[in-house]
Amino acid sequence: MISLTILGCDGSHQDAGGAASGYLVRSWASGTSVWMDAGPGTFGNLQRFTDPFQLSAIVLTHEHHDHFSDVEGFITAARWVYGFARDPVPVYAAPGVRGHLTQSIDGILDWHEVGDGDGVDVGDLRLSFSRTHHPPVTLATRLQGPSSALGYSADSGPEWSLSALGPGLDLALCEATYTSDHKGPPIHMSGSEAGSNARLAGARRLVVTHRWPTADAAEVLAEASEAFGGTVEQAAVGRGYSL
Ligand SMILES: [Zn+2]
Secondary structure, three states: OEEEEEEEOEOOOOOOOOOEOEEEEEEOOOOEEEEEEEOOOHHHHHHHHOOHHHOOEEEEOOOOHHHOOOHHHHHHHHHHHOOOOOOOEEEEEOOOOHHHOOOOOOOOEEEEEOOOOOEEEEOOEEEEEEEOOOOOOOEEEEEEOOOOEEEEOOOOOOOOOHHHHOOOOOEEEEEOOEOHHHOOOOOOOEHHHHHHHHHHOOOOOEEEEOEOOOOOHHHHHHHHHHHHOOOEEEOOOOOEEEO
């Protein structure tokens, strides 16, 4: 069984008291755990659900700060506070992220740059990456477990399809940043675009995330549900899903 726990889901920046993009994915059979995106606020929430220094890997989908900046807190805590005593944690990151870090990662992170079409094994999870429609290189991620698959859009406009992550997604975690009536730049999706994207990819379940704090949550959910043709769930910090 794979589980997904929402550590942060605010779009592009933290809402009041909230957290930007970040997720904990675990494969329970093997004890594998992946911190997928490390937006502001998510390192704190990560510690509510697992020991951050036992992570199997960290995935950073792109260099926008709302997807990686809390890895700085991880490095600081590991180096100065807790006496980090393990092999460096593997990081799989899009190009560009590493250059933003302000601290040395020596002994703490084992950094690997990945790109479109790459795949890596983390425990019994197979991770594969697809470049989305978003200005810096941004990598949607499929996490394939022994018996189920999770697809994460990261950030993307509607020109990229979740089907690029392959068939058989048991759950699609897809960004839905705004409503159709109040669209921003086409490097993100509306609720409607997320819903039709997931439907066309054949996803069994859809969880929408990365909503701008100014976008109406009920409207995003309603238009996503209509376009998906089924029940859609809205990500919220602490919410968990099993697949
Ligand atoms: Zn972005």
